[in-house]
Amino acid sequence: MPTVACDLMGVPIHDVTPDETINLIARWIEDGGSHQIATVNPEFLMQARTHPSFRAALKRAALCVPDGIGVMWAARLRGARLRERVTGSDIVPRLSRAAAQRGWRIFYLGAAPGVAERTAEILQSRHPGLRVAGCYAGSPDPVEAPEIIARVRASQAEILFVAYGAPAQDLWLDQHLAQTGAAVGIGVGGSFDFVAGVAKRAPRWIQRLGLEWGYRLLREPWRWRRQLALPYFAWLVLVGQDKPKT
Numbered sequence: 001m002p003t004v005a006c007d008l009m010g011v012p013i014h015d016v017t018p019d020e021t022i023n024l025i026a027r028w029i030e031d032g033g034s035h036q037i038a039t040v041n042p043e044f045l046m047q048a049r050t051h052p053s054f055r056a057a058l059k060r061a062a063l064c065v066p067d068g069i070g071v072m073w074a075a076r077l078r079g080a081r082l083r084e085r086v087t088g089s090d091i092v093p094r095l096s097r098a099a100a101q102r103g104w105r106i107f108y109l110g111a112a113p114g115v116a117e118r119t120a121e122i123l124q125s126r127h128p129g130l131r132v133a134g135c136y137a138g139s140p141d142p143v144e145a146p147e148i149i150a151r152v153r154a155s156q157a158e159i160l161f162v163a164y165g166a167p168a169q170d171l172w173l174d175q176h177l178a179q180t181g182a183a184v185g186i187g188v189g190g191s192f193d194f195v196a197g198v199a200k201r202a203p204r205w206i207q208r209l210g211l212e213w214g215y216r217l218l219r220e221p222w223r224w225r226r227q228l229a230l231p232y233f234a235w236l237v238l239v240g241q242d243k244p245k246t
């Protein structure tokens with residue numbers, strides 16, 4: 001099992017690399033059962049700080065990977081050196097490539113209507129042989145859950161990507177992944193939007209400088225309110241208050 005490197009706001013953070021994540025997924029698909037992966041960034045942690053149900057869902061996940069540079073930094077201040085970021089935006093294409101090689105079926109759930117289909121189409125053209133179990137926008141609204149579960153179950157997908165943003169996608173997986181029959185469920189936020197070209201990801205050099213959040217803020221200024229959580233997160237970590245509030 002992957003090691004928990006540290007605990008931030010009551011959420012365990014695992015030290016795994018993208019390659020190790022793919023290897024774990026392979027093992028879980030072989031073993032069966034259901035395994036949830038959360039791609040944790042500081043916005044997740046600030047929500048988990050005050051929402052016990054979200055925190056509990058993340059605690060139950062099989063894997064909480066460090067998606068944001070802020071998580072790497074905070075872990076380091078707590079004496080844990082995380083080796084690499086593992087982002088939803090990297091996992092979607094990488095796991096799709098691995099799935100094409102190994103014959104795993106993937107269900108692409110979430111984002112605006114048509115975006116999951118476009119994402120799967122693009123990935124299939126890049127990785128011929130990719131078995132797309134299904135694509136569906138749906139919504140995290142509980143009234144839709146039975147239909148979505150039935151679709152995923154009927155598709156016999158081994159992997160379920162859910163792109164509803166946090167905390168909706170992670171709460172959805174916590175509640176329903178086992179019912180879908182998929183061995184692995186991953187909350188991937190806005191990742192389909194990047195693959196489908198609906199949103200543009202920061203150039204590599206900006207990602208490497210750890211400034212992806214700033215790029216996102218410039219391109220999508222409406223995020224400023226959400227991103228206000230970032231300086232507050234940094235402050236709480238600096239003063240040692242990275243504990244659950246409620």
Ligand code: UDP
Nearest residue numbers: 110111112139140163164165166189190193
């Ligand atoms: N989304 C959705 N249904 C909802 C709310 C959000 O499909 O009810 C999608 C939205 O279209 C986007 C993704 O969820 O593709 C969330 O993206 P965001 O950039 O907010 O997530 P982040 O990457 O910041 O977690």
